[in-house]
Amino acid sequence: MPGIARQLYRRQGSGRQAGSEADSPACALAHFAVLSDGTKVTAPKFLRRAARKLKRLQQDLSRKQKGSANRAKAVRKVARAHARVADTRRDWQHKLSTAIIRDSQAVYVEDLCVAGLSRTRLAKSVHDAGWAGFTAMLEYKAARYGRTFGRVDRFFPSTRRCSACGRINAKMALNVRAWDCPCGAAHDRDLNAALNILAAGQADRLNDRGAQVRPGLVPAPRSEAVTHPDAARSTRSVEGICVL
Numbered sequence: 001m002p003g004i005a006r007q008l009y010r011r012q013g014s015g016r017q018a019g020s021e022a023d024s025p026a027c028a029l030a031h032f033a034v035l036s037d038g039t040k041v042t043a044p045k046f047l048r049r050a051a052r053k054l055k056r057l058q059q060d061l062s063r064k065q066k067g068s069a070n071r072a073k074a075v076r077k078v079a080r081a082h083a084r085v086a087d088t089r090r091d092w093q094h095k096l097s098t099a100i101i102r103d104s105q106a107v108y109v110e111d112l113c114v115a116g117l118s119r120t121r122l123a124k125s126v127h128d129a130g131w132a133g134f135t136a137m138l139e140y141k142a143a144r145y146g147r148t149f150g151r152v153d154r155f156f157p158s159t160r161r162c163s164a165c166g167r168i169n170a171k172m173a174l175n176v177r178a179w180d181c182p183c184g185a186a187h188d189r190d191l192n193a194a195l196n197i198l199a200a201g202q203a204d205r206l207n208d209r210g211a212q213v214r215p216g217l218v219p220a221p222r223s224e225a226v227t228h229p230d231a232a233r234s235t236r237s238v239e240g241i242c243v244l
Contacts, residue, residue: 035100041096043129044092045128046085046088046089046092047085047089047124048124050081050084050085054078054081057078061074089130093130093137094137097134097138097141101141102145106148106201107142107150108151108152109135109149109150109152109197110197111151111153112131114131150201152201156196157196158192158196158197159172159193161196162181163196164183165181165185172189176189177189177190
């Protein structure tokens with residue numbers, strides 16, 4: 001998703017103090033994460049940067065005779081190159097996740113379907129980003145440092161909802177990176193999603209444990225002792241309560 005991605009978000013404040021802010025990242029392809037204070041983390045693209053070397057090593061491997069000692073050496077070279085990419089990505093994600101957790105009181109992320117995104121034409125970029133591992137780091141580090149961590153439902157319209165007025169607009173193509181709401185607000189797609197995820201995560205935490213984000217109105221059961229619109233004109237007894 002442009003917008004992950006998975007995304008991270010940070011609440012804006014007049015002065016930044018460690019442990020005093022809330023973060024919500026929104027993950028994108030052009031950017032690894034977008035924070036709600038407007039910070040955009042550029043996607044490092046470790047796999048794509050190493051693609052030329054990996055291709056050359058794989059070609060050398062394919063030329064070696066099966067079962068030979070030279071082929072075994074070529075296999076180890078390819079494995080080491082892939083391990084180096086994975087280790088570099090993991091080290092970078094550890095540093096970023098630690099910085100975000102230490103500087104924030106709460107972190108909220110969108111629970112994107114990474115497995116579904118990996119079946120699209122964006123699969124290589126999605127796997128290169130490693131969002132699933134990054135959000136897992138945020139979650140366990142939040143518990144370690146005593147921070148609040150939450151996931152916003154993947155069906156929450158974070159991209160289409162206007163963070164200024166709350167209006168939910170029509171679906172947009174992935175190439176639309178900025179849009180204007182009829183209320184007059186101009187939005188950056190990823191930053192708007194980050195602000196919405198932050199608001200949704202805070203609302204979910206304040207409403208109830210495990211409650212859905214901004215649940216809709218539900219009619220009260222008739223068995224409940226409530227006042228109906230015609231109660232003032234009725235003399236009937238409701239659930240043992242006399243209505244005058």
